[in-house]
Amino acid sequence: MFIGHFAVGLGLKRMAPEVSLGTLFLGAQFLDLLWPTLLLTGTERVELAPDAKGPPLHFTHYPVSHSLLMVMVWAGLLGGAYYGVRRRLRGALVLAAAVLSHWVLDLIVHHPDLPLAPGTGHRVGFGLWESLPISLSIELGLFAVGFWVYCRATAAADRVGAVGLWVLMVFLVLIQIGNAFGDPPPSVAAVAWVGQAQWLLVLWAYWVDLHRRACLPKLSEPASA
Numbered sequence: 001m002f003i004g005h006f007a008v009g010l011g012l013k014r015m016a017p018e019v020s021l022g023t024l025f026l027g028a029q030f031l032d033l034l035w036p037t038l039l040l041t042g043t044e045r046v047e048l049a050p051d052a053k054g055p056p057l058h059f060t061h062y063p064v065s066h067s068l069l070m071v072m073v074w075a076g077l078l079g080g081a082y083y084g085v086r087r088r089l090r091g092a093l094v095l096a097a098a099v100l101s102h103w104v105l106d107l108i109v110h111h112p113d114l115p116l117a118p119g120t121g122h123r124v125g126f127g128l129w130e131s132l133p134i135s136l137s138i139e140l141g142l143f144a145v146g147f148w149v150y151c152r153a154t155a156a157a158d159r160v161g162a163v164g165l166w167v168l169m170v171f172l173v174l175i176q177i178g179n180a181f182g183d184p185p186p187s188v189a190a191v192a193w194v195g196q197a198q199w200l201l202v203l204w205a206y207w208v209d210l211h212r213r214a215c216l217p218k219l220s221e222p223a224s225a
């Protein structure tokens with residue numbers, strides 16, 4: 001799953017308008033932002049599988065980034081770090097929920113390759129990747145809802161806030177289409193480096209969010225403010 005995770009980041013802006021979209025993207029996509037580094041350091045492994053349904057990969061070993069137990073740890077760490085810096089409980093809880101959502105969404109589409117905990121053999125996944133039309137519809141549907149929610153929760157403060165957001169959204173859709181219909185990657189290293197490039201999407205979201213303002217005063221501010 002790719003764009004479905006970004007959809008969650010967009011949608012959660014409504015729940016915590018004080019949290020930047022960049023931070024929400026970081027949370028919702030954290031496992032897949034961590035994974036490339038773990039691949040490059042040899043901590044986790046993936047195999048190329050050009051004939052596989054869904055991404056042309058076999059996720060053979062990724063207990064640190066994608067086991068349920070470790071995802072809970074990452075959620076606690078990210079939420080805790082946010083609370084430590086910003087002292088905002090709602091934002092911290094929303095960020096932790098964003099991290100957890102990644103595993104839940106992966107569970108829906110992945111083949112049974114998601115471990116419950118490091119060192120355990122039992123792996124889960126509902127396997128919706130078996131059907132490209134269904135999995136793609138779910139991802140794009142989620143994205144449409146997330147984008148709509150974000151657009152209602154914020155308003156562009158200037159041109160960057162308007163145009164920058166649209167360009168980012170179109171770019172995300174193009175990546176999703178490329179993932180679904182493009183050529184398989186030439187090597188695991190290529191997979192990892194393309195994965196690392198997702199950090200730029202997080203930075204892009206921070207930049208766009210700086211140029212938009214929350215427009216839900218009832219949710220974001222006390223009545224006396």
Ligand SMILES: [Zn+2]
Nearest residue numbers: 031032102106
């Ligand atoms: Zn993932």
